[in-house]
Amino acid sequence: MVNEYLKPKTLDEALAALAVPGSVALAGGTWLLVGEEHGTKGDLGRAVDIGELVPSDIGRKGTTARVGAGATFQALADSPALPACLRKSALSMANRNTRNRATLGGNLGADKSCASLVPILLALDATLEYAVRGADGKAATKTAPLAAWLERKDGLALTVSFEAPAGLLAASGRASRTACDVATATVGAAYRLEGGAVKDLRIAMGGFGPRARRMPKLEALFEGKALPDKAGIEKLAEPLLDAISDQRGSAAYKKRRGAVILADALAGAEALS
Amino acid sequence: MKVNFELNGRAASWNVEPGTTLLDALRAKGIVSVRNGCDGEGSCGLCAVLLDGKQVNSCQILAVQVEGKKVYTVDFYSKDRKLSGVQQALIDAACVQCGYCTPAVTLALHELLERSPDPSGDEVRDALSGTLCRCTGYEQFFNAARIAAKRLKEPAYAEAAAPEFAPELRHVGKDRGKVDAAALARGERAFVEDKVPSDACHLLILQSPHAHAWVRKVDVSKAEKLPGVVAVVTKDNCPDQVYTTAGQGFPEPSPHDQRMFPRKVRHVGDRVAAVLAESLEEARAALAAIEVEYEVLPPVLSIAEARRPGAPVVHHGKVSYVVGDPPAGSSTEGDGRDDPIVYQFPLHADPHRNLAASVADGIGDVDKGFAEADVVIERTYKGNRVQCTPMEPHVVLAKVEADRLVLHASTQVPWHVRRIVSRVVGLPEHKVRIIKERVGGGFGAKQDIVVEDLAGYLAWKTGRTVFFRYDRAQEFAASRTRHLMEITVKLGAKKDGTLTAILMKLDADTGPYGQHCLTVPMNAISKSLPLLLCDNARFEVKSYYTNLAPAGAYQGYGAPKGSFALQTALAELAAELGMDQLELIEKNRVRSGSRIEILRSLGEGRPGAAVTLGECGLGEMIARGKKAFAWDAPRSAADGDWRIGRGAVIIQQGSGLPGLDAANAELRLLQGGTLLMLSGGADLGTGLDTVTTKAAAEIMGLDMEDVAVVSGDTDTTPFDKGAYASSGTYFSGNAAVKAAEDLKRKCLEAAAVMLGESVSDLVLVHRGVVKGKKGQVTLAELAHQGVQGEGHHELTGFGNFKTEHAAFPYGAHFVEAAVNVRSGEVKLRRYHAYQDCGTPINPALALGQIYGGVMKAVGHSLYEELLFDEKGKPLNLGFLDYKIPSIYEVPEDFHVELVPVADEVGPFGGKSVSEISLNGSAPAIAIAIHDAVGAWCREWPFTPERILRAMGKLS
Numbered sequence A: 001m002v003n004e005y006l007k008p009k010t011l012d013e014a015l016a017a018l019a020v021p022g023s024v025a026l027a028g029g030t031w032l033l034v035g036e037e038h039g040t041k042g043d044l045g046r047a048v049d050i051g052e053l054v055p056s057d058i059g060r061k062g063t064t065a066r067v068g069a070g071a072t073f074q075a076l077a078d079s080p081a082l083p084a085c086l087r088k089s090a091l092s093m094a095n096r097n098t099r100n101r102a103t104l105g106g107n108l109g110a111d112k113s114c115a116s117l118v119p120i121l122l123a124l125d126a127t128l129e130y131a132v133r134g135a136d137g138k139a140a141t142k143t144a145p146l147a148a149w150l151e152r153k154d155g156l157a158l159t160v161s162f163e164a165p166a167g168l169l170a171a172s173g174r175a176s177r178t179a180c181d182v183a184t185a186t187v188g189a190a191y192r193l194e195g196g197a198v199k200d201l202r203i204a205m206g207g208f209g210p211r212a213r214r215m216p217k218l219e220a221l222f223e224g225k226a227l228p229d230k231a232g233i234e235k236l237a238e239p240l241l242d243a244i245s246d247q248r249g250s251a252a253y254k255k256r257r258g259a260v261i262l263a264d265a266l267a268g269a270e271a272l273s
Numbered sequence B: 001m002k003v004n005f006e007l008n009g010r011a012a013s014w015n016v017e018p019g020t021t022l023l024d025a026l027r028a029k030g031i032v033s034v035r036n037g038c039d040g041e042g043s044c045g046l047c048a049v050l051l052d053g054k055q056v057n058s059c060q061i062l063a064v065q066v067e068g069k070k071v072y073t074v075d076f077y078s079k080d081r082k083l084s085g086v087q088q089a090l091i092d093a094a095c096v097q098c099g100y101c102t103p104a105v106t107l108a109l110h111e112l113l114e115r116s117p118d119p120s121g122d123e124v125r126d127a128l129s130g131t132l133c134r135c136t137g138y139e140q141f142f143n144a145a146r147i148a149a150k151r152l153k154e155p156a157y158a159e160a161a162a163p164e165f166a167p168e169l170r171h172v173g174k175d176r177g178k179v180d181a182a183a184l185a186r187g188e189r190a191f192v193e194d195k196v197p198s199d200a201c202h203l204l205i206l207q208s209p210h211a212h213a214w215v216r217k218v219d220v221s222k223a224e225k226l227p228g229v230v231a232v233v234t235k236d237n238c239p240d241q242v243y244t245t246a247g248q249g250f251p252e253p254s255p256h257d258q259r260m261f262p263r264k265v266r267h268v269g270d271r272v273a274a275v276l277a278e279s280l281e282e283a284r285a286a287l288a289a290i291e292v293e294y295e296v297l298p299p300v301l302s303i304a305e306a307r308r309p310g311a312p313v314v315h316h317g318k319v320s321y322v323v324g325d326p327p328a329g330s331s332t333e334g335d336g337r338d339d340p341i342v343y344q345f346p347l348h349a350d351p352h353r354n355l356a357a358s359v360a361d362g363i364g365d366v367d368k369g370f371a372e373a374d375v376v377i378e379r380t381y382k383g384n385r386v387q388c389t390p391m392e393p394h395v396v397l398a399k400v401e402a403d404r405l406v407l408h409a410s411t412q413v414p415w416h417v418r419r420i421v422s423r424v425v426g427l428p429e430h431k432v433r434i435i436k437e438r439v440g441g442g443f444g445a446k447q448d449i450v451v452e453d454l455a456g457y458l459a460w461k462t463g464r465t466v467f468f469r470y471d472r473a474q475e476f477a478a479s480r481t482r483h484l485m486e487i488t489v490k491l492g493a494k495k496d497g498t499l500t501a502i503l504m505k506l507d508a509d510t511g512p513y514g515q516h517c518l519t520v521p522m523n524a525i526s527k528s529l530p531l532l533l534c535d536n537a538r539f540e541v542k543s544y545y546t547n548l549a550p551a552g553a554y555q556g557y558g559a560p561k562g563s564f565a566l567q568t569a570l571a572e573l574a575a576e577l578g579m580d581q582l583e584l585i586e587k588n589r590v591r592s593g594s595r596i597e598i599l600r601s602l603g604e605g606r607p608g609a610a611v612t613l614g615e616c617g618l619g620e621m622i623a624r625g626k627k628a629f630a631w632d633a634p635r636s637a638a639d640g641d642w643r644i645g646r647g648a649v650i651i652q653q654g655s656g657l658p659g660l661d662a663a664n665a666e667l668r669l670l671q672g673g674t675l676l677m678l679s680g681g682a683d684l685g686t687g688l689d690t691v692t693t694k695a696a697a698e699i700m701g702l703d704m705e706d707v708a709v710v711s712g713d714t715d716t717t718p719f720d721k722g723a724y725a726s727s728g729t730y731f732s733g734n735a736a737v738k739a740a741e742d743l744k745r746k747c748l749e750a751a752a753v754m755l756g757e758s759v760s761d762l763v764l765v766h767r768g769v770v771k772g773k774k775g776q777v778t779l780a781e782l783a784h785q786g787v788q789g790e791g792h793h794e795l796t797g798f799g800n801f802k803t804e805h806a807a808f809p810y811g812a813h814f815v816e817a818a819v820n821v822r823s824g825e826v827k828l829r830r831y832h833a834y835q836d837c838g839t840p841i842n843p844a845l846a847l848g849q850i851y852g853g854v855m856k857a858v859g860h861s862l863y864e865e866l867l868f869d870e871k872g873k874p875l876n877l878g879f880l881d882y883k884i885p886s887i888y889e890v891p892e893d894f895h896v897e898l899v900p901v902a903d904e905v906g907p908f909g910g911k912s913v914s915e916i917s918l919n920g921s922a923p924a925i926a927i928a929i930h931d932a933v934g935a936w937c938r939e940w941p942f943t944p945e946r947i948l949r950a951m952g953k954l955s
């Protein structure tokens, strides 16, 4: 239950408010306020509404794309500035009502294993601009690889950026029981092809651990080699996936499902332009 | 906190608590069109508003967050009780069934048309992707969007929502709109939750965390002392009697085995205590202060465990029979501790061995039949537990008025509620009134008295007004599920496909209590076996107690599972015989004039009788399906990883319970020559009130606008058995017909006196004029005479309907499915349902019932299953985890066609329509999956995982 609500006007104020124990940043609220209706989520304490404070613009300059943390999933899905694989990830939240509220920042902040945007952004080796409270009490903007920030999630995410150079191929994928279900497995993959061999391969997957993360062992399978056919990819990848059995399927099935979406993503990767 | 914003175009300035959601704030201010379907999970979309022009869920927004923003609800479009183009289009396209989702759908389409005035199907799908509807099957939403879009450019645009039938009739067989649709589309106060006064007390229950445990001690001392607490009830102070919650005709074929608060809890979610408090927060605090001591017992979590000798005993109380003797060898002596069980009559039960009921019967000699067969197959099919999930959960408002107990209920069975509640509370029936409000979906779950007993008891005990609503998790854990069933089918056939013997052995899991424990599993037999003509047929049905979620009625009432088993087995036999599955069906199916001998042993608890079928439309339905699917041509080629397969099945249902049930209606002629229909029938969104209105208008020569209907109120309308067993149109509709015919006769008699002519010379013609050879008199004049001192009495018609005639609706469903050989996923490319509902009274609404029924069954077949952990704790208690289909799951080519064969007894030749439509999906999809990938899936839902396993691709 939220028992105090603040809507700071500046980042300085927001970070100061968040520094008070028991405070939580509130963006779209689609994760934070689940069950708020009936107080089932427990005590949320002080909600600091930053949804409209953090940037929400989406743009592209040359090969660099930038997305504000306040951008909603729907804005991502609608933006012609973004590559198809990222827009597809945003659209894979197959619920327009939620897409109209849910933000990129919230997706990073919640950092769930089933997060739609995290795998593809990790595969694109995204960088995050974020704000922390400096020693002077003022907001200080910092930059870090998204992968690194996700390990500590300090401060407020402001803007994600990534490079979309010519020659980079990328794809995202998601498996779920129904369109609107929580994902069983997600994938983001990006690589270049050099003389028929895979180079700079980055694979991130969700559903195979508590968070969606890069999968170095999977990357190592294919780096520097010609990509096998889908069956070949599945055969190599499946044993390396680690899953738990739950209501969305047994561990064995999830490993299979993960291997299949990985194979589809690697085989179906497209240029980012 | 203060929040200033624009609400529906006007400035609003409200004081709200920081944690109050926009949904709660709006409802508290009387904007009831925003509905709560998932308790803040964000998964149903029924609480939607337009926030700065975008559709969002108000349950996940704090009211304070809308400062400076524009909030629009459907009320904006309903100003001055007018309808917007979208609302009208939804009505015209027959999209308003229960109407619980209609405001949200309206907003979504308004937002869509604003963005895209000529939307594609994909855009409609996307716009409605966040909105769940359990009634309609979504298909007609596409039509509504198209109509609304066309009307933007061409306001007079109209299109037929369905073909017309019965050309000789004015209203019947034509689409005339649904009588309650406009109010529901406007989001007006219609449901129980919309009628809760601000001083109502809130009732919350403490539910068992254990599947099976003695409740040793419930300490309520702290809870009782907390502020605002009005009453606390537990096993120690509740009425000491057992009853059944099954809303069936008395004496019920269900054991009375449930105490308001059991001494031993029998499933996770069973009642342990209830708190009545002046506010929700106070009730929550008191609930948290109750301390319970349990003695945990090993639970029974499967049928196999239930029947194992020495298994834990779910019910160990004394067993007694009101009529008849216990079956020989059964145990009746209680353990002295558990609640008793009272059977109204013997159901071949042995509860202390977990057997709640059983029955076995048949015709001919199956052993001989199998001996004569060239091929014999035996297969076992399993259908798991699925939840009804009406979008409005169980809810009731109970109050004391003029020394009587009054319940505003969301129920399918007002009279059964009255009977059971009066018994539980200890009141004679005349002291209890049940008013059925609009029902936000029932589907069988609201055939049971799930919340009314407790709310009624506490209202009467305390004199306070009691509001009791299950939240979504409670609805999942402690409402009523479709029985899990394991059905073994053994078929014997000659080489040419002629069936020589059928044996169906069915084991059902009724859960912790025995409501519908015999009748639901029996219906799996009685609505599947009679489709096939075979001289030797036998069934054995057993229903077991377990410690899983309570089972009960669910649309189709067992038939979907029987149909799954028998129709799939028939297709397996066809494969074994190397025959086309439709050829095998053709060889053995019932047809016009067939003598259905098996009905001798399927008498619904009474001696049955063989029936000679009149006309049967199955041949025509199969022919249409075969043509549409080019059945005799090679099937579609594979598409990448997707293999394409087809399946077809025949299905049937009944139309009410002949000889068991009855319905009544009264029709009053009012001043001005209009009519008031008082129907006992309970309209759950199915359009029953429209059926009774049409009957009155048709017979009395008036228009539907001339008829008002009041229904399902035990004080003001006459008795009706309730809305179950596909009886609405057939029973309640026929009662209305009879009431109208009675009134018409009385009007003609009165007119004969007024005109001085003989009744045989009079006719009642359109717009309510009685014409004779010499003169004429209007219904308005007749009505006026009815209230004059010198005139005749007030003119009222009364209709009672009961019958011994069984009216079977039939259907043929055809499916084309694509199965991904790598992932096991299934996509429904085509789904055609051909159905005979007799004369369709409301054709577009009938289509909607079928689309909705099919989509529920598609959900059951592919996605839905209530899951439990190893201790019996349910795992998926919300729509995020338990997946009912959204608009994305609708088959690409989804087509319903009515193939009517008029029934001689039904109203205007009508039969039932909705329940039957759930019987086809599971077998048709299973057969199509096999056709695609060569693997039989014998357990629903056919999840990708089960399909991969059936294909041998996953160990």
Ligand SMILES: Cc1cc2nc3c(=O)[nH]c(=O)nc-3n(C[C@H](O)[C@H](O)[C@H](O)COP(=O)(O)OP(=O)(O)OC[C@H]3O[C@@H](n4cnc5c(N)ncnc54)[C@H](O)[C@@H]3O)c2cc1C
Pocket (backbone or CB within 6 Å): A024, A025, A026, A027, A028, A029, A030, A031, A032, A033, A034, A050, A054, A069, A070, A092, A093, A094, A095, A098, A101, A102, A103, A104, A105, A106, A107, A108, A109, A110, A114, A115, A116, A117, A155, A156, A157, A158, A181, A182, A183, B041, B042, B043
């Ligand atoms: C019906 C439904 C379907 C969903 N489907 C999906 C899906 O398909 N894919 C998916 O990934 N998720 C899904 N979600 C979960 C949720 O919508 C997403 O995780 C979403 O991105 C959360 O964003 P938000 O803006 O609503 O975050 P909030 O709920 O406001 O916040 C989420 C977390 O992020 C933190 N946070 C917010 N903004 C920032 C910031 N700028 N910097 C640092 N931390 C921040 C918050 O403090 C909080 O811990 C679904 C949710 C619902 C209700």
Ligand code: FES
Pocket (backbone or CB within 6 Å): B035, B036, B037, B038, B039, B040, B041, B042, B043, B044, B045, B046, B047, B048, B057, B058, B059, B060
């Ligand atoms: S109540 Fe808001 S989405 Fe269900």
Ligand code: FES
Pocket (backbone or CB within 6 Å): B095, B096, B097, B098, B099, B100, B101, B102, B132, B133, B134, B135, B136, B391, B440, B441, B685
């Ligand atoms: S009409 Fe949509 S939920 Fe009933």
